[in-house]
Each structure stands twice: as structure tokens, then as C-alpha cells.
Amino acid sequence: MKCILMNKNTEIAVLDYNEILHGFDRIYEIIDINYAPLILKNYYEEENDSLVFLNKLDEWFKGRGIPSWRDKLDLLLHRLNITTPTELLDKAFGLSLSDQYWIKPYDLKINYDDINFFDNDFDYSEFMEASLSLNSKIITSGKSLKTPNNTTDGMLKKAWIIDGGTRYLLKGGYKNEILQPFNEVLASMICERLGFDHVTYTLDTYKDLVVSKCPCFINRDTELITAYQIRNNMKRNDNIEDYEDYIKVLEEEGIKNARIKLENMFILDFLIMNEDRHLNNFGIIRDVNTLKWLDVAPIFDNGMALNIEYYDENEVMISGHGRFFYEVKPFDEIIKVVKNPKRIDITKLDGVVEEFDELLHKYQYITHISDERILRLCILLNRQINKLKEIIKKDS
Template sequence: MNKYILMNKNIALAQIILSDDGKIYDLLEIYNIKAFPVGIICNDIKMSNKDIQNNLAEWWQGRAIPASRQGLFSVLQEFNIERSSILAMKCFGLSLSDQYWIKPINSKLTWDKINFFNNKFSNDIGEAFFNPNFVKESNEIDFITPDNTSDGWLRKKWIIKNEKRCLIKSGSDPYRQEPFNEVIASLIMKNLNVYPYVKYDFFVDEGQGICSICDNFITENTELISGYALAKTYIRDKNTSIYNHYLDIADKNNISNIKDFFDSMIVLDYIIANTDRHHNNFGFIRDVNTLEYLSPAPIFDSGTSLWHKYSVLSNKIGTPVIAQPFYNTHEMQLSLVKNWDRFDFSKLRNITEEIYDLLNKNPLIDKKRNNIICAALKERIQSIKLYQERMVNKYSIPLQSDDTDILTKFKQLKFNLQPVYFYYKNKFVPNNKIKYNPSIDKKILKQALIDGFSREQVKKILINSPNIKSEQMIDFMYRSFSHDKDLKNIILERTIHL
């Protein structure tokens, strides 16, 4: 057991005890609760010291390298270290995302002498993750590095390049596509020019090959607050959506531009089919000295996208993916976008050609897979342009409206007919409600056939319904229309046999 002072730069926050395995064992005394890490204190309830200690322990554990990190077990085994929380303790909990650290009792260490923003740091741990041939005696390892407190499941390391702190991230097997996706997301945001974003470039690493690299957007005077941490500062009412919960908290903290931020993030994630925009993959920037929020953070960490792990044989490239953080489909998240006029998607007209050239630099992606990814991406750009057209031109909900042009464009979709499902759903369900009676699916099936979609297309449309668990269920629905003469004739005309 060891006693430490939890610090925020030079401000003492609390006295704590850490166990030998690097976990917070006890909270002995609180000195300055206002400067605590965001998310420890919930403003809606009176918290006991035990509650604060538990939240602090969770925060500290989240500061350590997660167990899902590629290569973590090998690194810990190599250096005879039991847990990643011990690594965090060895570097005094210092990070390049904020200014919190732990100071041993009676130590003369100061923030100015040890922080990573202004002082050099070791590359040993980063190299151990990146280079399988890295060899160094454990008693020679320098553990003073921000690599001990980096999050995420991919291999990553911090370096100092041209006096700037830069983060390098590798990719995952089989295609190591994530670094390319980061660069692609940067390119898309650059062309749209609607919101600040982290610019990613390529970095060739001896051990990991082509990686991504970006400058640190946090300085010694700012800290990154994750969405997860911010959401914990107030209790969310059960009738309040998580999206509106963020808007409410932003209003309480005078965080500006949050709607533009979410609009841009949702639109980007739709285009690149991002599956990993969880609440720690976006955030907010706070002035560490005044404790005032400055803005949402630039958009970062978009690598888990563009069907990065799927082969051509899987037939999953281009298909709908699970979305985060507000709804589980990207189409539903688009309904949250407030200002469609900000987006000029014509600026993405030829972008898939540039993206093809970028992916072509990856030796693990062949031309066939590259072509399919780019074709699917082009279709998603077309789909979001169509969604924008529907929203800006106020296409009406009643079925009597003339949507011939929209339906013609929908029929051209090859990979993803999820937009068509939500188009029909919005027609049959008032006020765009999410939940509805399963009988609506029958109405969608019938209307889609009447509008000229093939049976195969209807399957791809209806499979997006939360009520449909398999294509066999859709076949049963066809049989239920055996007494509908008009529909039966339509089906027979398309050589569909009940």
C-alpha cells in the first residue's frame, strides 16, 4: 500500500491509497473537489465519500491500458507486471489528454518537472507494443511514458516529432485498414469543411507497417473530457434521450456549437459506416486552469469503419452496420441532424477516386475489395444526399404525395436499402416514432411491391425492421397476402410464387 496525492497540475485534489496492484484502495481526504476529474461528481445527488471513492476508482482504472489492447498480455508478461494499472502507477498516472497525476507523499516532484507536454518521455513501452523483436531487460525499462495511460484496443504509441506530441496507431488483422480509414475520414471532413477535425496522416513503422499519425490537440492548459464523463455529471431522466441529455448539460455549462458538432459527427459516421462512436470516442475540451468548457473536441478516432474487417466473400461490405452512440442505426441518427443546409455533398462528388488511391497503398487490400468498398461508400454518399433532399424539400408524409423521383433513386441502391425501410416507416408511423406495431411491416411490404421493388429488394428493405429476425419471416408475410388479389397479381407478374 502506498499513499499519494491526486493532483491536477499543481493543485492538490485528494489523498489516496493505492494498492500494490495499482488500484485505488482508499480515499483518505479531499482537498479540492471542484477540480476533480469530470464524471466523479454527480451534481444532482449528495454523494458520500464512499460514492466518490468508488467513482474515483473507476476513473483511475479507466486510465490504465484496457485489457482489450492488442499485445498487452505479451508486454505485461515480458516485463513481469501483473496488471496494466501498475504501468499507470509507474508513470505517476501522467497523460497527454489531461493534467491529472499522482504524487507520492512527501515527494518533491512538481508538475513542471515531470509533465509530458513540456518534458521528454520514454518510448520503451510503445516500442514493446509495436515491435515484436523489441528486447530490453525489465530492470532497464523506462516506464515514464504516456503510453502507460493511453486507451483503446489498437496498438498505439506517443512520439515527439518536430517538438510536437504525436499519436501513432496501428491497424488490426486481417487488413490493417483502420489507419487508412482515419486518413479517409480526415479527407471527407476536409472536403465538407463543416467542423474541426483531427487530421490524420500515414506513418510507416518498422514493426507495424503503415500506421496513422496525428498531432495532439490537447495542450498543457486544456483537458479532454469524454462524452461518457460529461454525461455522468447529471442524472438523465428516463424520459430524456441521451442526445437531449447532452444538450441539457451543454446548456448548463455554456458549451457552444454542440448541435453543429453532433450534426457533423453523425453525418461523417453515416458516410463511413462507423461502428465504434461510443461515448469515449468523442469529447469536449475544458480549460484546466479556469475549469470552464471551451467547445466540443474536434472529431477524432474514426478508424473502425468502412467494413474494415470483412472480406469480399462475406458479402457484408456495404451492408448496414450497427451505429452508436444515440441509436443503433445510422438512418435513425440522421433524424437528429438539425441543420442540413450546412452540408454541400457535391464536394464529395469525386472523392471515391481519391479514396481508391489511398486504399491502394495498403498491400493487404486487393483491387476487388477496394472497388467494392469505394462503390459502397459512393452509394452512402448518394443516400445521404437523398436524405438531405427529403429533409430540405420537406417531402410530405402522406402516401398520396408524388415521390416518384425518390423511389427511382432508391431502386438504384445496391448494397444498403436501409434508407428505403425508414422512408416507408416514416410514411406509416406518425411523427417518426421509433416503436410501432409489427403489422406496419406488412404495409411496407405491400407498398414496396406496388411501388415496383423486386422481391429481393423487399427482403433487403424489411430485414432492417427490428421485428424481422430472418428472411423466412418475410416469406411467411408473403403467404399472408394470398387472398389479396391485387398484390397477388403484382407478385405473379414478377415471377414470385407464393
């Protein structure tokens, strides 16, 4: 199928889309590479071989789909009545709620305004059930596959829904772990108190599951560009240099307070011991009309925290390691990037442990998280807050 790769209303390239293989097999014409996803624009400018570029384009498009490592993917595919996530890619023009890219069939008279999921409602109920329900027997109908859920990234079970006109992302826990949503809410509580730009996560329940719920932080004029895309064509050095180079690029693109905002993210990670700050879990927001880099993306995806992977009723295993660009490093090392720790008013965190404790107890009737575990979680959180207090004291 001949099609045009679009960024909102701007034509990027005329391509051939293979509906059997769910990928691109020919480039007819590049119209405006500047509006392409940043990672592709960079490849295009550096790569003379058009076949290699075609592969990258194909890889990027397939990468928009639900990843192979999505928790319970086999069950989801069964319920959706499909065999691979790539089958979903062209069901709704490849549209997403994290950017404005889509594929327009060449001869189809269709306008972005009429199809994008920011302005146009979608029927999410079947996908939500297929994705989040534990015991559903649902097999979905074709019409329910026209949703932005076809293009969500990440490991956790999730679903976009609409509530009161707002698009929200619901996320469950990984495997049988139910702490993730609570960690997301804890992160929001901390960011709120410390004044860090963040996506606000609240708790919700779907059937027998506790999920986190956060509003979409992208609108029809913006896109999320992750650090992975930004760093992809940059030289790798020592990881502190990688960090500094990343900040430099953001500053050169006109983003204000890039350093402070990144530091804030690492302060949060330190406090909740978030182990999963990989390069697709932070980034920047770009205006898709002007291509201007607007801001650092608000802090999102903080669920893999508080020792979640290592919990055992009989042992205390403390992983003190987080992600810092291409490395896994002790949190005590990562926090050293914060140049002026005393700018943090740590008293703002007074009472946050108690608030978290209350929240965990409040939902205990569904989660069955033991009192013992809640206690240990609160001890860990308290320990991290005290450690940060010490760091601030030493800095004063």
C-alpha cells in the same frame, strides 16, 4: 504511500495509494472536489457513503490504465516485462496526454512543470516497439516505462511518440485488419472538405506496419472529458432525448454550436459507416485552470468504418448500423438528427472516392489489400455519398 491527487497544480485530495494493489485504499482529506475528474465530482456530490466514493476513485484511477481488451495485450505485457497494465499506473505519476491528473507522493518536492509529458520529453522508442512491432523480441528496461503510454485507453495497439517537438499518437489496426489507419485518413479528408472540426490523421509506417498518426489535441491547460463522463449521472430516456439532454448540458456550460458539431460527427459517421461512436469516442474540452468548458472535442477515432468487421472476399455483407448514445441504430435513422442537411455542400466531396482509391493503391505493396476489396470500399463510400445527396435534395 500517502499522496495527493493533483489536477495540474491544483490539489484535489490527500489519499493513500497502495503500491502492491495499484489503487487507493484511504481518503485522508478532500481538498477541492471541483478540480476532480467530472465523473468523480458528480459521484462525490451524489454519494454520501465515503467507502463507495473511495471505490469510484479507485475504479477511475485503474481505468486510466491500458484496458484489458487491448489488442495483443499479452504480448505487450510480456515485452514490457510486467504482468498487468495496472503496474504501469504509478510508473510516471499516472500522467497522461489526454488530461492533467497525476498523483504526487506526499513528501516529494516536485512540480508539475518538471514532470508533465506536454513539456518534458519522454523516451518512447521501446514502448513503440513493444506495442507496434509484429516480430520484436524486445524486453523493455524499466526506464522506458516512464511515458504517457502507461495511461492510454482503447482497443487498438498504439503509442505516443514525439516528432519535431509535437506529441503524436500512432495507432495500428485491430488483429490482422489494416484498414483502420486508412479509414482515419479518409475521415480527415472528408472533415477537411466539409469544414468539420477534427483531428487530422495521416499515414505513417512503422517497420512492417501501416499506422495512423495524429497530433495530440490536448495541451497543458486542457483535458478531454468524454460523453461517457458527462452522461454518467444524467437520467436515461429515449435515445433522442439522451442526445437532446446532452446538447442542453453542453450549451448550458457555454459551448457554442454544440448541436452543429455533434451533427457533423454523425454526418461523418454516416458517410464512412463508422460503427464505433461509443460514448468515449467523443466529448468536450475543458480548461483545467478555470474549469470552463471550451468546445466540443474535435472528431477523433473513426477507424471502425466501411464495413470493416464484416469483410469477406466472397460475400457482400453490409452493416448499416452505427452507435447513437446507448443504442445501435441504422445509419439511415441516425442521420435524421441533422436538422438542416442542406447546409452541407456535398459538392465538396467530389473526387474524394478517387482520392481514397489512390491512397489504398499507393500502400498496396505493404498492405496487400486486394483490388477487389478496394473496389468494394469505394463502392460503399460512393453509395453513402449518394445517399446523403438524396437526403439533401429531399430537404431542399
